[in-house]
Amino acid sequence: MSTIALPTSTAAPAGSAVSGWRQLIADWSSDRQAFHVAWGKAMMWIFLLSDTFIFGCFLTGYMTVRASTTAAWPNTSQVFALHIGGADVPLILIAIMTFVLITSSGTMAMAVNCAYRRDRVNAAALMFVTAGFGEMFVGMQAFEWSKLIMEGVRPWGNPMGAPQFGSTFFMITGFHGLHVTCGVIYLAVVATRLLRGKYERAGSYQIVEIVGLYWHFVDLVWVFIFAFFYLW
């Protein structure tokens, strides 16, 4: 696919001027690059690919224990129901969490769009809004965890059915919640730096798109968890 010939003559002969890791990188890449996108973006994509395998393995493990247990699997529709207005609304908390996360994905997309137009203040403001929705999501997850723990759900057993339910629930949603928490911190750090003009001086707003990739990935993982863990 690569149609762009990079001028190789501009680079110093590998090995003469540089040493150590720089030299190793120069030798291995031979001053060529496979992906003609910003370096940080390619690296974030590769990190997200590795994360895809982590969550893929979690969900596959969940499938394995759920398919191999002889005990009845707890009915998630009822387990995650909330008592609102005198009636049990099935799975309502999870539905609200899903909508909160999608909303945050939308505001993140807007922030990236603002960053392309170098609208610094709006991009940072939208990133803080995104982080706020992320924090709201984590808060609801903490509520959900407390509720289940009070109902007696443990990693090794629960009163509703198959003991594997607890271990997979805490493992998968816990790891996802950790990702959301890290994302909130990441967003807050980058948005603060953006406001202070750090990226103005560096000359590139690319970092906003990179944070955006991470945040959309967190939403993407939730799509799969929602479908396989809560709805299945």
Next chain:
Amino acid sequence: MAATNLTQAAPGRPSPAQASQPAQEQAHQEHPIGLYLKVWGLLFLLSAMSYAVDYFHVQGLLRWGLIVTLMLAKAGLIVAVFMHMAWERLALVCAILLPPLALLVLVGLMASEAGHTFLARLVMFP
């Protein structure tokens, strides 16, 4: 205008040859805000439909078919539009989207393993 801004090299890039990339390389990343709003609305609609599958107790093959279809539609929209995969170079798209397909092999292996364990449990611990 955006073209000149976006092609500036990020700090720490190893290659000085980077600066010689054509200006239109990344300029195509700017899209009308309406596109994002439409996708956002669609994601809301698809999520509401997934929830409705549970709320109205759709059962059997129809339930699983709907859950997986809606899930893939949502994932596709997020990756293609929000994560800009639809406008990336094919080399990057292939490098990122093809490897996860290996997970299907793992799923296949583990599904047969789980079936075996299930039957063994029925026989050994009746």
